[in-house]
Amino acid sequence: MTVLDALAPTAPWAGPMLYACLLFGLRYLVVAGFWFVMSRPVAGRGGGRAHAVTPGSRFDVRSAALHEAVRSAVAIGVFTLVYGVCAGWQLDRWMAVYLDDRHPLWWIPVSIVLALLLHDTLFYWLHRLMHTRALFRRVHLVHHRSIHPTSFAAYCFHPLEALLEGLAVLAVFCIVPMHLGAMLAFETIGLIYNCYGHCGREFYPVGWGSHPLGRWLNSSSNHAHHHLRGSGNYGLYFMVWDHLMGTAVEQNALQQDAPDTVPMELLPDSQMV
Numbered sequence: 001m002t003v004l005d006a007l008a009p010t011a012p013w014a015g016p017m018l019y020a021c022l023l024f025g026l027r028y029l030v031v032a033g034f035w036f037v038m039s040r041p042v043a044g045r046g047g048g049r050a051h052a053v054t055p056g057s058r059f060d061v062r063s064a065a066l067h068e069a070v071r072s073a074v075a076i077g078v079f080t081l082v083y084g085v086c087a088g089w090q091l092d093r094w095m096a097v098y099l100d101d102r103h104p105l106w107w108i109p110v111s112i113v114l115a116l117l118l119h120d121t122l123f124y125w126l127h128r129l130m131h132t133r134a135l136f137r138r139v140h141l142v143h144h145r146s147i148h149p150t151s152f153a154a155y156c157f158h159p160l161e162a163l164l165e166g167l168a169v170l171a172v173f174c175i176v177p178m179h180l181g182a183m184l185a186f187e188t189i190g191l192i193y194n195c196y197g198h199c200g201r202e203f204y205p206v207g208w209g210s211h212p213l214g215r216w217l218n219s220s221s222n223h224a225h226h227h228l229r230g231s232g233n234y235g236l237y238f239m240v241w242d243h244l245m246g247t248a249v250e251q252n253a254l255q256q257d258a259p260d261t262v263p264m265e266l267l268p269d270s271q272m273v
Contacts, residue, residue: 031154047203050202065150068153078159079165096178107177108179111178112189130143141158150199190237204220217237218236234247
């Protein structure tokens with residue numbers, strides 16, 4: 001047996017890759033498209049409320065969304081490759097995803113909540129890693145080119161970051177036992193909240209950020225601050241780790257002026273972790 005034979009896939013991989021590509025791609029287009037129509041990040045338009053800082057008249061929202069969608073397509077290709085490798089080399093046997101009734105029905109919503117909490121933890125620390133001097137300009141800058149992101153920026157990643165994000169989600173599936181339906185629900189909820197966070201408008205009630213519950217949940221306003229300043233508010237769904245680690249920035253601390261584009265290569269090192 002040659003080395004190539006030993007490394008060859010031991011199970012079908014093309015079918016799972018095609019399924020993953022269609023699932024990720026169509027779900028992304030539907031969810032991102034919905035938030036884009038609902039909220040276009042241009043002052044005075046869309047639903048919800050404008051952020052403290054909104055794009056000026058020179059901001060070409062369609063060009064920005066197209067750029068983000070193209071980059072997101074590359075990231076979806078990486079996600080698809082990860083799932084294809086897992087299927088072809090049978091690495092999915094390590095996943096705790098099931099189809100039978102080994103767990104009671106009440107475990108399904110509990111597993112989704114646990115998955116969201118674990119994913120938020122992994123995302124927070126991976127996001128902090130992306131903001132180190134070694135990786136920000138080389139990798140994460142692809143995402144931060146969107147100073148005023150649209151919902152299509154949800155998957156706008158460098159391929160390396162897309163790979164790490166995909167592996168983080170797989171880690172969740174290996175740790176938290178989940179029914180297949182719960183797994184799909186978790187992925188869909190994650191994308192919905194991700195697209196909302198980048199949509200450019202705020203849909204939570206006024207004062208939600210200071211509410212006893214709202215201060216622990218991430219919001220579009222919080223993430224808008226992150227894209228404008230390049231630091232702070234690193235969580236995905238929650239603000240728990242941001243509060244614990246001192247990286248939370250209150251919404252009333254948003255800067256009141258910002259250009260439509262910022263040369264992120266010139267960000268001072270003080271804005272990086």
